[in-house]
Amino acid sequence: MPAVSDPVVLLSQAVSLLGRFPALAGADLRVDPGEVVLLQGPNGAGKSTLLRLCAGLAAVQSGTAEVMGFDVATRAGRRSVRRHVGLLGHGSALYDDLTVEQNVRFWTAANGGESAGVDAALERLGIGGRLRTVSVRNLSAGQRKRTAMAVMVCRRPRLWLLDEPHAGLDQAGRDLIDALVGQAVDQGATAIVASHELDRAAGLATRVVQVVGGHVA
């Protein structure tokens, strides 16, 4: 486990391939505890791959990469770091045939979280009333995102990795996401957010970095 002052993310010339394509082509990045870093950049710049690398889901072909003190260039390091991070990616990672509550309870148990927090998380995300018994396949995109966020809240990760977290949400939902991230950071978490909605995300971020052509500018 890293000391409090150690960087949460430390990449040096990190290369990560999608097939044969270098989605990250020598990225350098340092993220310190308590920061909310906004990743900006055009489509295909490597933002999502950077988040997946930090989550321990993307392999590092060359360079060095440490996340929360774990060497994610190694398979063992990637496996170890996963318990400590939460990723809200393009997919909501929900089972369509299960209800909102069944999904949140399953993933909370799978993530080793406490089931006692599920009801509070559902209420907080505005899906605790009649929606909790609705099948996920019948939810709107915004409601799916709220459900995925409820899973994240129950998981209580130390590093929040959010890929376009505001997409598909109404104004209240966006405010809620910002409040949840802010609250997590106040409690000691760190966040990296990739977003095209610059006005919204810039207000949340403590620092903005540009990702272009697989490099962090």
Place this chain on the structure above:
Amino acid sequence: MWRDARLIAAKDLRVEWVSRVLTTQVVPFGLLVLILFGFGISPDLQTFEPGEATSKVAVLEQVAPGLFWLAVLFSALLAIGRSFAIEAVDGNLDALRLAGLDPAGIFLGKAGAVLVELLLLEVVLGFGSFVLYGAPLDNAVLLVTVVVSATVGIASAGTLYAALAAGLRVRDTLVPLLLLPVLAPVLLGASLATEAALFGPASDGWPWLAALGAFAVLYLGAGILAFGSLLEDS
């Protein structure tokens, strides 16, 4: 490992209970295969009993064990494919990796859920075979043991190969191509052991049962050991 296996199996069975794919698609498909086999082999077609020069039996009755297991294998492909289809969408596979569950637990959970589904399927297909083909029963203990052993093997090997193909775009067509040759020994052993259980003597079935048990243990072990790497690379 066992806690994770229970969690995954309960989730998969709950998804199955809600979606009803087993009852509305897999079981009807299996019954359809049985009926089509019945059409393909005339009920009037007869052959001499083994070792008898005068007594004749229906061919359909004689080949009933093989037809039953073929129907099980084809139906199992649907159940196994479904088991990983629910993980291959919407980032679920990534979420499973992130959860930090024991890969061996995930394997056992998914194989366990497929096992339960296939056993339910086999009850229905067994009844269907009895009605359609009219096979007798000589040794129920051997029959039940053969069915359970063969099904553990099918569920284990199927889960392993489905994980191998999980991340590929061509997984739906690749899994049958990979799996059917691997399950050929199960088809052979289970058919001959079932034949012994139905027509006797039971002593002919025990060596095949041992082979089915060895196959099941082999693939259970391989799954427990290799599933982590497969999940990582899929």
